Amino acid sequence: MRARRGKSSKPVLIVVLLCIAALAALLYSPPGRAPIASAAALDLFPAEPEIRVLLRVLKTGESLRIGSKPLAVSAAGSQGTLAPESLLEWNGQQLVMGTAALRLPARIAPEAGTRLELGDGRWPGELEVLQDGAVLRLILRVPFEEYLAGVVQAEMGPTFADAALEAQAIACRSYAANQIATQKSRAWDVDTTQLTQVLRGDRQPGRKVRRAVELTRGLVLTWNGRLLEGVFSAVCGGRTRSSGEAFGGTTVPPLSGRECGHCRAAPFHEWSASRDRTEVATALGCGEILGLGAMTFTQTERLASVVVHCQSGPVDVSGSRMKRALGTAARSTWITLLEMDGTLIRANGRGHGHGVGLCQHGAGHLASRSGWSAADILAYYYPTAELARLYTP
């Protein structure tokens, strides 16, 4: 009996297990895998370009520590190698490095194979120093792909799965290439802050991040044959929003927003913030806050405006202004509750960042838990976008 039962139940068990596996595969297979597979030649640049990164602005009397290795310097036609000095100083008239006064514009390159030590970090590329009225602009000239390795390290980092890092690299490359293409009238393309993309001198790109950048070398997002700005934010909170709603201007279909639902486990998917009522009042220039009135919301439920009853009368405050007034604990304008509670103003909200484009923690989840590729992730967060090659490798 035991042997017969064993023989007859095994195939049934296998069939049941196969059915469960097939069902699981069906449930976890990403929708719409196909649309971003091709990589046509965009050839916006003949070869890998250099990107100009605004590192610092020096005002008169300010100085900055500079590297410990010999530096090759070219300044307004003259060239030479200077011994490393401890300070780069701007006195309003001259750029002084040690005992030498450098004519401007100047270019300072580190010893081959090393990074430029400047301020509290080590930076890729060479330093260009330009005078702009009373200030000096310190601009890094960095090979594009090397810059991207630094940006992906700072913006996402090696704790994320490979496919998420590759998607991030393509998004960052698309954003930065768009900056190079559109910022020709000024002396730099990007800075090192969240205003563009973060680059940090104290975090060097590791092997995992470099691999993601190398695997996607030259790949960018396009829409309708044009370069797409690869905007991204940390946590969308459940739904990404349109670029027009967040930044103004025209919204193209890949940046029109979509449901996410993959960042639920992320920090700040939901958050609470509270701040002293007088501090919020000061931040709003309100005198004293007597009460909060009607709130209006955008299409994607972000706070558009709230009426604040100040001593002098009601004031219409925008959602982004209220977010700033609540302090750093308020992570986005997706504010679901705003109330006065004794001496405090309290807020509940969702998401971290502006919420447009790729949701970084959603991408991380899709890569690590659902096995999505970079192309799947990009097709999901930038629907109808395509991949293209920015230059021939």
Ligand SMILES: [Zn+2]
């Ligand atoms: Zn999300």
